[in-house]
Amino acid sequence: MTGYDHRSVEKKWQKIWDDEKTFKTEPDAKKKKFYALVEFPYPSGQGLHVGHPRPYTALDIVSRMKRMQGYNVLYPFGWDAFGLPTENYAIKTKRHPKDVTDENIRNFKKQVKSLGISFDWDREVNTTDPSYYKWTQWIFLKLFERGLAYKKESNVNFCTSCKVVLANEEVVNGVCERCSGEVIRKVKSQWMLRITAYAQRLIDDLETVDYPERVKQQQINWIGRSSGAEISFKTSTGDSVVVYTSRPETIYGATFLVLAPEHQMVGSWLKGSVKNAEEIKNYIATTAKKSDLARTDLSREKTGIRIEGVSAVNPLTGDSMPIFIADYVLPGYASGAIMAVPAHDERDKAFALKFNISIKPVINEEKNVLINSGILDGLSIDAGKEKIISYIEEKEIGRKKINYKLRDWVFSRQRYWGEPIPIVICSKCGYVPLEESDLPLRLPDVDKYAPGPNGESPLEGIQNWVNVKCPKCGKDAKRETDTMPQWAGSSWYYLRYLDPNNDKELASRKMIDYWMPVDWYNGGMEHTTLHLLYSRFWHKFLYDIGVVNTPEPYAKRTTHGVILGENNEKMSKSRGNVVNPDDVVSEYGADTLRLYEMFVGDFEKAAPWNTNSIKGCRRFLERYWGLQDILNNNSSEESLQKEFNETVKKVTNDVLNLKFNTAIASLMTLINLIYEKGYITSEELKLFSVLLNPFAPHVTEEVWERNRLGNGMICEENWPEYKLLDSSEDKVTMVVQINGKVRDNFVCAINLPESEVLSVALNLPKVRKFLDGKELLRHIYVKNKIINLVIT
RNA sequence: GCUGAUGUGGCGGAAUAGGUAGACGCAAGGGACUUAAAAUCCCUCGGCAGCGAUGCCGUGCCGGUUCAAGUCCGGCCAUCAGCACCA
Numbered sequence: 035m036t037g038y039d040h041r042s043v044e045k046k047w048q049k050i051w052d053d054e055k056t057f058k059t060e061p062d063a064k065k066k067k068f069y070a071l072v073e074f075p076y077p078s079g080q081g082l083h084v085g086h087p088r089p090y091t092a093l094d095i096v097s098r099m100k101r102m103q104g105y106n107v108l109y110p111f112g113w114d115a116f117g118l119p120t121e122n123y124a125i126k127t128k129r130h131p132k133d134v135t136d137e138n139i140r141n142f143k144k145q146v147k148s149l150g151i152s153f154d155w156d157r158e159v160n161t162t163d164p165s166y167y168k169w170t171q172w173i174f175l176k177l178f179e180r181g182l183a184y185k186k187e188s189n190v191n192f193c194t195s196c197k198v199v200l201a202n203e204e205v206v207n208g209v210c211e212r213c214s215g216e217v218i219r220k221v222k223s224q225w226m227l228r229i230t231a232y233a234q235r236l237i238d239d240l241e242t243v244d245y246p247e248r249v250k251q252q253q254i255n256w257i258g259r260s261s262g263a264e265i266s267f268k269t270s271t272g273d274s275v276v277v278y279t280s281r282p283e284t285i286y287g288a289t290f291l292v293l294a295p296e297h298q299m300v301g302s303w304l305k306g307s308v309k310n311a312e313e314i315k316n317y318i319a320t321t322a323k324k325s326d327l328a329r330t331d332l333s334r335e336k337t338g339i340r341i342e343g344v345s346a347v348n349p350l351t352g353d354s355m356p357i358f359i360a361d362y363v364l365p366g367y368a369s370g371a372i373m374a375v376p377a378h379d380e381r382d383k384a385f386a387l388k389f390n391i392s393i394k395p396v397i398n399e400e401k402n403v404l405i406n407s408g409i410l411d412g413l414s415i416d417a418g419k420e421k422i423i424s425y426i427e428e429k430e431i432g433r434k435k436i437n438y439k440l441r442d443w444v445f446s447r448q449r450y451w452g453e454p455i456p457i458v459i460c461s462k463c464g465y466v467p468l469e470e471s472d473l474p475l476r477l478p479d480v481d482k483y484a485p486g487p488n489g490e491s492p493l494e495g496i497q498n499w500v501n502v503k504c505p506k507c508g509k510d511a512k513r514e515t516d517t518m519p520q521w522a523g524s525s526w527y528y529l530r531y532l533d534p535n536n537d538k539e540l541a542s543r544k545m546i547d548y549w550m551p552v553d554w555y556n557g558g559m560e561h562t563t564l565h566l567l568y569s570r571f572w573h574k575f576l577y578d579i580g581v582v583n584t585p586e587p588y589a590k591r592t593t594h595g596v597i598l599g600e601n602n603e604k605m606s607k608s609r610g611n612v613v614n615p616d617d618v619v620s621e622y623g624a625d626t627l628r629l630y631e632m633f634v635g636d637f638e639k640a641a642p643w644n645t646n647s648i649k650g651c652r653r654f655l656e657r658y659w660g661l662q663d664i665l666n667n668n669s670s671e672e673s674l675q676k677e678f679n680e681t682v683k684k685v686t687n688d689v690l691n692l693k694f695n696t697a698i699a700s701l702m703t704l705i706n707l708i709y710e711k712g713y714i715t716s717e718e719l720k721l722f723s724v725l726l727n728p729f730a731p732h733v734t735e736e737v738w739e740r741n742r743l744g745n746g747m748i749c750e751e752n753w754p755e756y757k758l759l760d761s762s763e764d765k766v767t768m769v770v771q772i773n774g775k776v777r778d779n780f781v782c783a784i785n786l787p788e789s790e791v792l793s794v795a796l797n798l799p800k801v802r803k804f805l806d807g808k809e810l811l812r813h814i815y816v817k818n819k820i821i822n823l824v825i826t
Numbered sequence: 827g828c829u830g831a832u833g834u835g836g837c838g839g840a841a842u843a844g845g846u847a848g849a850c851g852c853a854a855g856g857g858a859c860u861u862a863a864a865a866u867c868c869c870u871c872g873g874c875a876g877c878g879a880u881g882c883c884g885u886g887c888c889g890g891u892u893c894a895a896g897u898c899c900g901g902c903c904a905u906c907a908g909c910a911c912c913a
Contacts, residue, residue: 248831251830251908361911362911364911367913371913379913563908633851634851636839647837647851695838699839699849702849703850773893776845824893
């Protein structure tokens with residue numbers, strides 16, 4: 035037998051799969067469907083990263099196994115191609131972003147294809163294709179129609195480096211998620227999506243899906259539900275201030291109010307009888323200059339100013355309360371005003387100590403009951419909360435209230451390379467949506483893609499595109515020049531795969547009914563509060579308007595660990611620890627790379643790259659190839675039937691449980707046993723090849739064909755089932771412990787009666803030595819496993 | 827600070843339900859083959875003591891439950907990730 039030449043083998047089978055469209059999928063009512071999905075990549079100029087193949091291979095293994103088990107498997111792929119890096123690169127190299135994108139996709143596609151993933155390439159989608167973004171725009175129009183897309187002047191995050199506004203989800207540690215540039219606050223008129231309308235459902239429906247606990251928790255924390263009460267405090271000017279508190283039962287301890295410096299009421303008071311207006315104006319101005327990062331710096335000492343000449347009244351105690359403004363109260367959350375209870379809130383306490391305000395305890399911490407609290411005295415926290423809420427509702431000074439930290443999604447970007455927002459701005463009619471028949475609204479060709487210094491969209495300068503007639507009144511109007519964020523196209527792409535060429539609907543209802551929901555969606559942890567949350571939101575909206583048949587898009591979500599550099603640090607060009615998958619494929623082969631990426635460790639955990647370990651996987655495949663040299667159907671003294679059977683069980687279960695590393699280890703153990711035995715039968719080689727096929731699809735096809743192990747391709751074979759074998763003849767190893775410590779073991783027939791096991795154990799020389807002069811108190815017997823002798 | 831993870835040899839990592847800790851792989855050391863090297867094959871490989879049989883210790887730390895704890899309980903420590911003045 036000639037040696038294992040991965041180059042020719044892989045090239046050959048990739049061509050066959052391509053030519054014969056082996057993995058093309060159509061709905062089939064007779065088969066159970068299985069929709070496997072990986073996050074489609076952003077085709078950057080750097081090409082495929084060694085981290086990409088890990089999830090692709092993982093779900094490829096699942097898909098290939100499921101196909102062999104008789105499922106109708108959909109495993110599609112595509113390109114999330116709008117976005118800033120391409121645009122920036124295009125600006126730098128003076129090329130069109132579309133050309134750059136096309137080139138990057140070509141390169142990526144070549145690389146992905148070299149891995150032998152069983153994608154159905156006939157369903158490839160590209161978010162920058164007008165036939166695709168037509169439907170992204172269509173969804174936007176629907177959102178607009180239902181009042182879920184609106185334009186609003188607001189204080190937004192602005193990345194000074196990308197010159198673009200960011201969603202809250204895109205600001206990480208106070209800096210831009212993408213470029214780590216400084217983020218400042220800017221008042222701008224922006225398109226917003228009302229994701230907050232779905233906050234509760236986005237929390238509740240997590241119970242209906244199979245996601246890792248940490249993903250659920252992270253989304254729940256991000257949405258940040260808080261339950262409490264809104265209470266109105268009368269002030270000396272005759273106005274009232276509404277505060278939100280999650281601890282209404284502590285109201286008797288509320289000794290002052292704090293308002294965000296931006297609070298509306300402050301402005302109106304300044305027009306009236308405030309004594310220290312200058313001081314207050316200065317404080318407001320200082321606050322406005324601060325970045326979010328500076329403002330939320332926890333280690334900073336509290337600052338604030340008392341509003342002299344205005345005070346409030348505690349509605350329960352009747353006591354007068356001073357009013358302050360302070361930047362630790364945020365304008366964007368709840369009503370932007372709090373009642374401060376310094377005795378039971380650390381921040382309020384720090385503030386009270388600094389400004390010398392009285393601190394009044396209202397909870398006995400030991401007994402956990404309310405004190406100094408009038409009508410609530412003696413009640414538990416929970417009972418007090420209930421009573422005070424019904425009291426304030428009855429007296430009409432407040433009500434129960436639920437708040438969320440989640441903000442509406444800032445949906446405008448002042449950049450070129452994104453989906454144009456299909457809206458015309460008319461001075462008479464306002465924001466006028468395009469007709470569905472006018473979609474897609476294509477991106478115009480422009481000469482300059484760079485945004486203006488203050489974040490003006492590059493589209494603003496394209497007169498013949500911007501200037502249009504209002505679709506409603508026919509008068510002169512202008513197009514919206516903002517584009518959509520990167521996350522728009524990826525919020526619904528899993529639906530387009532179902533029906534990628536449909537120009538009447540985003541996907542036909544028939545296809546949606548057959549394929550949805552996605553059965554298994556794997557992706558990165560970094561998308562938990564971005565893409566994953568956004569797409570759940572869009573899907574719920576599509577469900578509400580009757581486009582899709584399920585309230586949740588993804589039945590099961592798993593996450594992969596990242597591949598780190600050999601030095602255990604994140605792979606990056608600047609660290610000089612980047613491994614190029616092309617080099618690995620060329621030197622060791624795609625099958626080896628696939629095997630290695632699955633064997634390197636727990637799939638859900640990060641793992642450092644190790645070039646030496648790859649050799650171990652390559653060796654394993656060479657040993658597999660070498661099995662062809664020890665084929666022998668005549669010898670049959672020894673059988674590995676039992677071991678093969680156990681491996682079937684192990685591999686099948688491990689693949690479904692994401693334990694690819696131990697599945698491979700069990701195949702390695704089995705091959706070691708085969709070599710110990712010295713030969714393999716055709717039946718055994720056939721079974722081994724089938725088990726290995728999802729992991730190493732090329733080499734197994736080749737061995738299958740060369741040795742005529744079956745008709746057709748191995749990937750079309752049936753997956754083996756675990757057989758219940760007659761085990762009455764089996765032997766087991768019985769472990770003998772004395773006082774819980776392993777002392778010896780012996781091999782005996784399976785299901786040997788307890789009394790016989792005990793007598794064998796007691797007669798073992800080692801055991802007798804330990805028993806010498808001691809008394810046997812009792813024994814614990816675990817069938818077919820262990821006998822523990824308890825002695826004095 | 828809050829939330830969620832994780833802590834096992836020189837390294838990556840195994841260990842259904844509490845039941846032989848270290849599977850599998852890498853690296854390392856020794857040997858065979860070879861003029862030599864690579865490749866391949868065989869042996870050793872948690873620590874301490876011992877020629878050895880063997881014994882003791884050992885899964886971040888301290889305690890507990892149990893015949894038996896990497897696994898369960900309580901309390902710490904460390905690392906990672908996300909959130910972070912959200913009232």
